[in-house]
Amino acid sequence: MGMDYDKYAHEPFAVTADLAVLTLRDGVLHVLLVERGQEPYQGHWALPGGFVQPDESAETAARRELAEETGLSDVSGLHLEQLRTYSEPDRDPRMRVVTVAFAALLPHPPEPHGGSDAAQARWVPYDTAGPLAFDHDRILADAHDRVGAKFEYTSLATAFCPPEFTLGELQQVYETVWGTALDRPNFRRKVLATPGFVVPVPGAARLTGGRGKPAALYRAGTAATLHPPLLRPTSEGRPA
Amino acid sequence: MGMDYDKYAHEPFAVTADLAVLTLRDGVLHVLLVERGQEPYQGHWALPGGFVQPDESAETAARRELAEETGLSDVSGLHLEQLRTYSEPDRDPRMRVVTVAFAALLPHPPEPHGGSDAAQARWVPYDTAGPLAFDHDRILADAHDRVGAKFEYTSLATAFCPPEFTLGELQQVYETVWGTALDRPNFRRKVLATPGFVVPVPGAARLTGGRGKPAALYRAGTAATLHPPLLRPTSEGRPA
DNA sequence: CTCTTTATAGTCGCACTGACTATAAAAGCT
DNA sequence: AGCTTTTATAGTCAGTGCGACTATAAAGAG
Numbered sequence: 001m002g003m004d005y006d007k008y009a010h011e012p013f014a015v016t017a018d019l020a021v022l023t024l025r026d027g028v029l030h031v032l033l034v035e036r037g038q039e040p041y042q043g044h045w046a047l048p049g050g051f052v053q054p055d056e057s058a059e060t061a062a063r064r065e066l067a068e069e070t071g072l073s074d075v076s077g078l079h080l081e082q083l084r085t086y087s088e089p090d091r092d093p094r095m096r097v098v099t100v101a102f103a104a105l106l107p108h109p110p111e112p113h114g115g116s117d118a119a120q121a122r123w124v125p126y127d128t129a130g131p132l133a134f135d136h137d138r139i140l141a142d143a144h145d146r147v148g149a150k151f152e153y154t155s156l157a158t159a160f161c162p163p164e165f166t167l168g169e170l171q172q173v174y175e176t177v178w179g180t181a182l183d184r185p186n187f188r189r190k191v192l193a194t195p196g197f198v199v200p201v202p203g204a205a206r207l208t209g210g211r212g213k214p215a216a217l218y219r220a221g222t223a224a225t226l227h228p229p230l231l232r233p234t235s236e237g238r239p240a
Numbered sequence: 241m242g243m244d245y246d247k248y249a250h251e252p253f254a255v256t257a258d259l260a261v262l263t264l265r266d267g268v269l270h271v272l273l274v275e276r277g278q279e280p281y282q283g284h285w286a287l288p289g290g291f292v293q294p295d296e297s298a299e300t301a302a303r304r305e306l307a308e309e310t311g312l313s314d315v316s317g318l319h320l321e322q323l324r325t326y327s328e329p330d331r332d333p334r335m336r337v338v339t340v341a342f343a344a345l346l347p348h349p350p351e352p353h354g355g356s357d358a359a360q361a362r363w364v365p366y367d368t369a370g371p372l373a374f375d376h377d378r379i380l381a382d383a384h385d386r387v388g389a390k391f392e393y394t395s396l397a398t399a400f401c402p403p404e405f406t407l408g409e410l411q412q413v414y415e416t417v418w419g420t421a422l423d424r425p426n427f428r429r430k431v432l433a434t435p436g437f438v439v440p441v442p443g444a445a446r447l448t449g450g451r452g453k454p455a456a457l458y459r460a461g462t463a464a465t466l467h468p469p470l471l472r473p474t475s476e477g478r479p480a
Numbered sequence: 481c482t483c484t485t486t487a488t489a490g491t492c493g494c495a496c497t498g499a500c501t502a503t504a505a506a507a508g509c510t
Numbered sequence: 511a512g513c514t515t516t517t518a519t520a521g522t523c524a525g526t527g528c529g530a531c532t533a534t535a536a537a538g539a540g
Contacts (some may be wrong), residue, residue, distance in 0.1 A: 012254070013338075014252070014253070015338055052327065054336060056329065057327045057329060058338070085322065085324075085325040087292065087299075088297045089296065089297060098292075100338075165283070168517080184518080184519090185518095185519075185520075186497070188518085188519070188520095189520095190497085212505080213509075213516080213517050216519090217516055228496075301510045404489090407488095408486080423530075425487095425530095426529065428487085429527095430527090452486025453485080454486045454487080454536075455486075456487085468527070478531090
């Protein structure tokens with residue numbers, strides 16, 4: 001933008017906001033996908049998204065699309081994070097499309113209703129999210145990487161949890177996203193030792209689906225960043 | 241993009257790639273700015289950048305702009321990182337412009353030659369980079385934040401250094417970007433204990449501008465991420 | 481030759497961490 | 511009821527990374 005506008009022919013671009021919507025269902029990471037109803041990639045699965053309207057920012061467009069695809073009424077409170085922008089010239093065979101990709105984290109997965117253009121939407125386990133349309137495989141992988149990395153030094157994991165949660169639930173979020181088992185007493189110690197990460201719900205509340213001792217409930221704290229960070233185990237084998 | 245193209249009127253957008261080019265000059269962090277030659281913001285300073293051409297990705301456009309503004313012949317090897325995309329509808333008073341912002345790190349600051357449209361380009365100390373055109377103040381601040389944060393857990397700091405450097409020079413890079421003084425023996429211990437961060441140049445090479453014992457030379461290692469990370473001191477005061 | 485300057489080596493105590501054991505409080509079973 | 515299973519929570523202990531600090535080495539300046 002520092003350049004002279006009139007000396008550069010600026011071809012018009014179409015701008016879309018695409019979403020990698022992640023959630024946990026029964027301890028398994030799922031992603032929201034839509035089935036494409038037309039060419040190209042007709043019948044293939046793709047990330048939900050759509051064109052940015054003239055009066056919208058990409059963030060606003062992403063929230064609107066998310067509400068449309070999931071039928072969520074309250075899209076305001078959930079976590080939406082801009083991932084990066086994909087702008088390779090041949091991403092779409094028909095036209096020049098620049099896509100601003102977002103990652104969204106949902107605590108309770110609503111059943112998606114079919115998209116507004118009759119394309120059906122479904123929750124798909126992350127591991128079985130087969131080859132997707134366009135470069136959406138890469139976008140999805142980038143989203144997973146980013147979310148996993150931010151779990152280490154931010155309180156982002158609480159975005160997967162309901163307003164009140166147990167430390168066991170929080171630990172399962174970490175284990176699912178990282179794909180690693182964590183030691184329960186140590187996880188507990190670290191979380192409680194990190195100021196502002198979680199705050200206990202004073203009413204000696206409890207909640208357990210089944211057996212065992214009832215667990216104390218916590219809410220997300222005010223801290224956005226974690227000090228000290230909660231590093232993944234063997235995040236990288238030391239190349240000695 | 242998962243949506244039906246034809247059911248959405250997609251207004252054409254102009255897409256630009258803007259750059260926050262950072263470098264160190266005499267131990268002071270500088271940013272490359274251009275003076276705008278026309279309205280809006282005529283006479284104001286702005287980040288260099290320009291329109292993405294029809295056959296380019298935003299990354300390619302950023303490298304081209306960088307080469308044009310700095311006169312660098314070898315733009316291939318240096319670090320270019322996509323920051324985020326700014327798409328608020330009123331960013332530019334004349335038209336709808338979506339900007340993909342990049343941060344670039346240079347080891348040796350070349351003298352910039354005037355931009356191709358007669359706008360002059362200059363290195364400006366980061367602290368005195370006054371109010372910039374458009375939302376470039378925010379882009380520049382975001383770039384600084386991102387670079388500072390990535391210094392903690394990546395080997396990005398070596399992108400500010402020449403191919404061979406001393407640990408003192410690397411430490412000065414950290415101190416300048418973070419704005420903090422670091423203990424020299426401890427910094428040395430941490431860097432050398434992090435596998436793949438730096439590798440010594442075997443020929444007992446030395447190099448010092450002035451007095452004192454000559455320092456050993458190192459090259460950047462192969463590790464992209466740092467384990468353990470090199471955390472800034474008092475990154476956040478513990479709220480007890 | 482001594483002083484200053486910079487690089488490098490080493491020491492010490494604290495805090496954090498991983499691995500592990502122990503206790504508490506619930507549900508299920510016989 | 512008594513026992514087992516299950517889950518939550520508390521505590522222990524050794525290794526290690528780290529901040530603060532001291533000591534030595536190797537150069538130039540006077």
